[in-house]
Amino acid sequence: MNKNELKNILGGYLGREIAGDFRVLKEHEIALCNDAAKFPFEGDSKLLREFCIFADSGTGDLWLLSSSGEIAFYDHDLEFLSEANLKKFDLNLASWLKIAELFCKFETLGDPSSAQKTEFKQSVAKICPQILEIWEI
Numbered sequence: 221m222n223k224n225e226l227k228n229i230l231g232g233y234l235g236r237e238i239a240g241d242f243r244v245l246k247e248h249e250i251a252l253c254n255d256a257a258k259f260p261f262e263g264d265s266k267l268l269r270e271f272c273i274f275a276d277s278g279t280g281d282l283w284l285l286s287s288s289g290e291i292a293f294y295d296h297d298l299e300f301l302s303e304a305n306l307k308k309f310d311l312n313l314a315s316w317l318k319i320a321e322l323f324c325k326f327e328t329l330g331d332p333s334s335a336q337k338t339e340f341k342q343s344v345a346k347i348c349p350q351i352l353e354i355w356e357i
Contacts (some may be wrong), residue, residue: 226250226274226285229313239323241355243279252275253282267303274313283316293354299344313347319347 227234227247235246253273259317271292275334280296291313292306299305311319311322325334326340337357344352 226272226313230274231302233317237278238317238320239327241279241281242283242320242323243274243278244275245273255261270303271306285313290311293351295354307350307354309348309350311351315347319344319351 227250230244233244235244235249250273254268263293263330264294269287271286273284274281277283282294282296282301284292284294286292286308289309291311292308294301294306322340322343326336329336332340340355341352
């Protein structure tokens with residue numbers, strides 16, 4: 221998937237924080253983050269040939285999309301941005317957007333009950349159970 225296809229799919233999500241850890245980058249941010257010469261990070265710039273950074277958490281974590289259309293997550297606490305430090309998911313961009321929307325709805329609950337937490341986890345797990353490994357819910 222190239223950057224133009226990515227921008228077309230993200231459409232109205234560009235520059236929008238869907239949920240706390242799901243902020244889709246603006247078009248110019250996508251261009252900057254995926255230019256190895258301009259993006260200021262300590263990492264493997266070859267990674268940007270296979271992956272495209274399309275979103276962040278607002279705290280330094282990154283969401284990436286592989287050229288084959290799979291989603292990966294980079295936790296900035298792992299320091300070096302490399303393929304070895306990516307958490308890869310069996311998840312495409314459309315499913316990632318669905319999960320982001322689920323997180324958005326869950327965050328609006330404020331202090332969710334255990335039943336609401338269970339329902340949320342089950343909804344996310346139907347799409348991609350691995351993604352729940354990132355956060356303590």
